[in-house]
Amino acid sequence: MGTTMGKHISYTLKAGIATLGLALLAGGAAQAQDIKERNLRFAFSLAKDHPLGQGAQKFADAVAARSGGKMKVSLFPNAVLGSDQQNLSAVRGGTLDFTSMATGIVASLDKQFMVFDLPFLFNDAKEAYAVTDGAVATRLLDGLQAHGLVGLGIWDLGFRNMTNSKRPIVRAEDMQGLKMRVISSPIFIDLFTTLGANPLPMTFGEVYGALESRAIDGQDNPVAVIESAKFAEVQKYLSITRHVYTGMPFMMSKKTWDGMSADERKVIRDAAAEAKTEERRLTQQKEAQAIDGLRKSMQVNEVSEAEMLRWRQKVQPVVDKFSREIGEGVVKDVNAELTRMRGAK
Incomplete structure (x- = not known):
């Protein structure tokens, strides 16, 4: 009888383990079903070999890897689907899934984003990254949901420099009368006007021509x-x-986001974080290489520290004007973050 009882217990135990195993398998299958086959589209204005294009490829690869190949992201570089403004409209409307563009253009939806475009705000990339990953930036990115967008971080375009076909810009006075393309942002128009140039807003795709x-x-x-x-x-x-640092908010259509499961959203968020880190690393690496490369085909000059101080003083009225327009609370919060960071150095 003891042997029979033992066999019965053994059988019951094995059956229980088998049932538990099936339940776990079923749970795993259910979890896997939370990720659907999806073909997503990511359009941007820059070239595919630019660090942002390489960051976009990293994002596409990470989405594919994290979703077991179910979620695919196709890239559309070089403004092939339209200008930044057209891409922004398409993402808001849900006909495009992802885009990335300068904070100055995103400011057309929420003028608080202009805080990142204030001239000479950041001393280096470390400061820019800390602020664009900080509390103010997180709040602004979260606020994009009201405009049909999900903010997935701020990528790095870098610090802006001047090119022209007339003369080296050594002093602020050298800007006088130059017809300069600017992004379509009030702060850029005022900045270049104050420096004595004639600013002409233009989409990036039109600039080379x-x-x-x-x-x-x-x-x-x-x-x-x-x-x-x-x-x-x-x-x-x-x-x-x-003269200005340009961050690139990486944005997703809220319509696409709202149709996704929690598992799919985690894939997107984790891949976006991975891609942002890689894109920033590539931008830093490329900046040093690019100046050396451009010296071979362009006349390159540095602007002295003393002259840069004059530039800062000259454009202070622009900073004051737009600080009021952006909202002095936001500007104060960013300056407080910078003060804390600089004090800790």
Whole structure:
């Protein structure tokens, strides 16, 4: 009888283990079913070999890896689907899933994003990253949901520098009368007007042609953009001014996001964080290389520290004006973050 009882217990135990195993398998299958086959689209204005394009590829690869190949992200670089403004509208409307563009353009939806475009706000990339990952930026990104967007972090375009076909920009006075393309943002228009230039708002896709035809004299962008866009073919002078830092909010359509499961959203968030880290690393690496590369085909000059101090003083009225427009609370919060950081150095 003892043997029979033992066999019965053994059988019951095995059956229980088998049932538990099936339940775990079923649970795993149910979990896997939370990730659907999806074909998503990510459009941006920069070249595929630019650090932002490489960051976009990293995001696509990470989404595929984290979803077991179920979620696919196709990339559309070089403004092939439209300008930044058109991409922004498409993402808000749900006909495009992802885009990334300068904070100055996102400011057309929420003017508080202009805080990141204040001239000479950041001393270096470390400060810029700390603030664009900080409490103020998180609050602004969360606020994009009201505009049909989900903010997934702020990528790095870098510090902007001037190029033109007329002369080296050594002093602020050298800006006088230059027809300069600017992004379509009030702060950029006022900044270049204050420096004595004639600012012409223009989408990025139009810039090369306008430089080539001499419809404009110059433009401003980080050196990695200047290099990947091949502006050296149509511009003679590069002046290292680092006058504005440009962050690139990475945004997703809220319509797409709202249709996703918790598991799918985790895939997107984790892949976005991974891609942001890689994109920033590539931007830093590229900046050093790009200046050396551009020296071979352009006349490159640095602007002295003493002259940069004059620039800062000259554009202070622009900083004061837009600080009021952005909202002094937001500007105060950013300045407080910077003060804390600089005090800790």
